[in-house]
Amino acid sequence: MTGYGKSLVVYKGKKVNVEIKSLNSKQLDLTTRIAPLYREKEMEVRQLIAEKVIRGKVELSIWIEKDAVTEAPPVNTALMQSYYKQLKAFADQQGLTVTDWMLTLIRMPEVLVKPEVEVLDEAEWQVVRQGVVEALQHLLDFRTQEGAALERKFSEKIDNIEKLLASIEPYEKSRVEKIRSRIVDSLKQIPEAEYDKNRLEQELIYYIEKLDINEEKQRLTNHLKYFRETMNDLPGQGKKLGFIAQEMGREINTTGSKSNQAEMQNIVVKMKDELEQIKEQVLNAL
Numbered sequence: 222m223t224g225y226g227k228s229l230v231v232y233k234g235k236k237v238n239v240e241i242k243s244l245n246s247k248q249l250d251l252t253t254r255i256a257p258l259y260r261e262k263e264m265e266v267r268q269l270i271a272e273k274v275i276r277g278k279v280e281l282s283i284w285i286e287k288d289a290v291t292e293a294p295p296v297n298t299a300l301m302q303s304y305y306k307q308l309k310a311f312a313d314q315q316g317l318t319v320t321d322w323m324l325t326l327i328r329m330p331e332v333l334v335k336p337e338v339e340v341l342d343e344a345e346w347q348v349v350r351q352g353v354v355e356a357l358q359h360l361l362d363f364r365t366q367e368g369a370a371l372e373r374k375f376s377e378k379i380d381n382i383e384k385l386l387a388s389i390e391p392y393e394k395s396r397v398e399k400i401r402s403r404i405v406d407s408l409k410q411i412p413e414a415e416y417d418k419n420r421l422e423q424e425l426i427y428y429i430e431k432l433d434i435n436e437e438k439q440r441l442t443n444h445l446k447y448f449r450e451t452m453n454d455l456p457g458q459g460k461k462l463g464f465i466a467q468e469m470g471r472e473i474n475t476t477g478s479k480s481n482q483a484e485m486q487n488i489v490v491k492m493k494d495e496l497e498q499i500k501e502q503v504l505n506a507l
Contacts (some may be wrong), residue, residue: 226359230352232345236286245504246278254282282355284382379445381495385488392484421478459506466500
């Protein structure tokens with residue numbers, strides 16, 4: 222969900238900048254910093270963004286490039302001259318010397334003229350609005366590129382988990398015989414021990430069933446398939462991908478707890494590593 226977009230529009234010599242940035246967030250969190258002249262259009266701008274951006278921490282800025290010369294407040298020279306004559310006459314009468322006339326005069330009431338409140342012209346707003354649309358499109362294009370890269374990354378990680386899951390099978394089959402041999406060898410070390418072979422077989426079957434991971438493997442396979450299908454579905458599936466990744470983690474963890482064999486547990490650790498990379502990046506998916 223990270224992205225960036227910017228545009229610059231010009232209206233009658235006035236340059237207006239529009240900038241939109243986005244970061245990860247579970248829902249749409251929009252903050253704005255809009256020049257006072259355009260603040261009355263904030264709701265319209267928010268609606269424009271909400272129609273295109275599903276979620277993310279979005280920051281919009283609209284500002285006018287100011288010219289220091291044209292923006293300086295005008296001086297009322299006639300009033301300033303009147304103040305000067307009165308103050309000088311008073312100073313001469315009292316025998317006073319004023320060393321800094323300019324500093325004194327500039328502080329007199331209404332010497333600096335306040336500019337008139339500017340009213341937004343609809344033609345100007347349409348130009349600025351187009352700038353917002355342009356910056357928003359740049360943001361969406363940026364996020365689309367990021368999304369394509371994420372899809373490739375996710376596909377790679379899902380492929381890796383599938384391969385690791387398939388590599389468990391040889392160890393799983395040999396595990397049953399190893400468990401059986403270990404128990405029988407342990408019994409042989411106790412010569413005086415007597416046991417019912419049929420009951421031993423029943424206990425072995427029960428023990429092996431508790432360590433069976435076929436259901437976990439099947440559910441994990443289904444989750445991997447569903448993750449791929451969801452990636453290819455309509456936009457805005459980021460939250461669902463996050464939920465699927467959580468379910469994948471449960472099956473991988475259960476497989477690890479049932480493994481009871483070093484080789485299988487090593488494979489589980491590798492699957493967890495691949496899944497963790499998916500979880501880190503799924504926050505970037507819409």
